[in-house]
Amino acid sequence: MSTIGKALSLLDTLSRLDKEAGLTDIARLCALDKATARRFLVELEKHGFVEQDQDTRRYRIGSAPVRLARVREARFPLLRVAVPFIKSLAETSTETVHLSEFSGGKLSTIHVEDSPRAHRIIIDVGSLLPFHATASGLAFLAFSPRSEIDAALRKPLEKFTDHTIVDPQLVQNLLDETAARGFSISDQGLEAGVISTAAPIRTPNGHPIGCVAVAAPLSRTTKATIHEFGAQAVTAANAISEKYYGSERPMGTSPKSGGQIDEPYGSFAKDTRHRNR
């Protein structure tokens, strides 16, 4: 792997820790030499990607990503576009709704709106969503090209609960169902007692970039409510896709396929949403 790749992996690892970390820990977690880890950290620090606490000598994510994120969001405001829809969906569903984005080969949670109920599902911003065991992962894969599906299913599939489906063929069946239905369902795939449903946010040419997902305690859901949440997730995800790619692009792109998406079931040409804010 290239030096750049290693340094960026270090950054990634550091960002997934839930506290600031010392040099030795970072080196161990990244499987790097201490000297190497330090050179990386120094270099990353020069550019503001990490910073070292003056007192504790520990390292944390720096402020450079904040600037980059703002630059990206200024031109490409996924969060800004998506959050109102996520909020609205959380209100109407009264369940926890979260938004994920595909980045660096992984699907990460980038926003969460908690359910207003006392008994609710808690999801952390930044958490990773395994493809085979979460509704978001299934929804993302179901609309991805074959090559990506195959690549994901070739890896060993971790069994998180008694209900996690780890047989690639059975996962493939779920993906087929998802593609046909427009939204995925994960019944306790990652966490016992939690059922989720998700729909993909996609580029104008149909490539998914993330998902909208609703997570609820299994105990208070029925097949009907889950399907209702799924349909709402599709509506929200489509609305986000449209807003995100629709009016936003001053640069001349996609001369063809001027807005039509080759979706699997003809649901969302313009305004077939069930509810909207």
Place this chain on the structure above:
Amino acid sequence: MSTIGKALSLLDTLSRLDKEAGLTDIARLCALDKATARRFLVELEKHGFVEQDQDTRRYRIGSAPVRLARVREARFPLLRVAVPFIKSLAETSTETVHLSEFSGGKLSTIHVEDSPRAHRIIIDVGSLLPFHATASGLAFLAFSPRSEIDAALRKPLEKFTDHTIVDPQLVQNLLDETAARGFSISDQGLEAGVISTAAPIRTPNGHPIGCVAVAAPLSRTTKATIHEFGAQAVTAANAISEKYYGSERPMGTSPKSGGQIDEPYGSFAKDTRHRNR
């Protein structure tokens, strides 16, 4: 320079462009070989730091920084802490107020609240603030260690307007005044007809991390109003510093800007690091 440094500089350069860029342009702007630029871009893309438009083949900032920024902000919410103060200051001053952060050797604008007036100063998020020619730069330097001041003043100082002060000794005088007063004043240093005043946000041990600045049209300001804005900037900056580094308690009260100018130097109690989760 290390490979990592070069790659991160590329990322920085790409982020400062105001449109997506092609391979050749990127290579030229970064003074890199085309092959090298491409290898960097591919590597950065693998980790989500850039992405390539499928249609135009141009590159833009990817979504990985968005995730990193959220992780940082979750533990280190400068924007979340600062924005209410900036807003409040923009209201009471009726002038444009902006927030800058030091990162990677440079001072960048990370938030702007526009003046409500028709005649107002426009500042872009992401813009760089030269140390000798802006109120923010002066305020930042004035509270930095000698070594950093010397390093900044050793470089050639660009003359942006007829009023820009480029003599290192004269800049040093401004810094001394700023340190004594607690806030800086830049009279048309970067842009003719614009006067600004700024105060530093600082760590508990006094090291500046960014600035709060007020920018107004010269035509409607007097010495008295500028000093009033300066005092208000100090109040806001100190309040932000305190809240940012002070307790881990989430925001309770709304910002009050009615206080006096507290002692501007080294007034923060040492504090143990905050925890998370």
Place this chain on the structure above:
DNA sequence: CACTTATGGTTCACTATTTGAACCACAGCT
């Protein structure tokens, strides 16, 4: 229609950068 001049992308011999075992300095413990 051949020619030019852009573009993005690739190759591979050469060489500069990265690597890591061993090192130091310091701090807290026993």
Place this chain on the structure above:
DNA sequence: AGCTGTGGTTCAAATAGTGAACCATAAGTG
């Protein structure tokens, strides 16, 4: 004192990075 844990540094050995020259394609241009 000695031990064991930090963070941080060194330098010969080896690996990873480099870039001139290359290809393929597309859009002009006479």
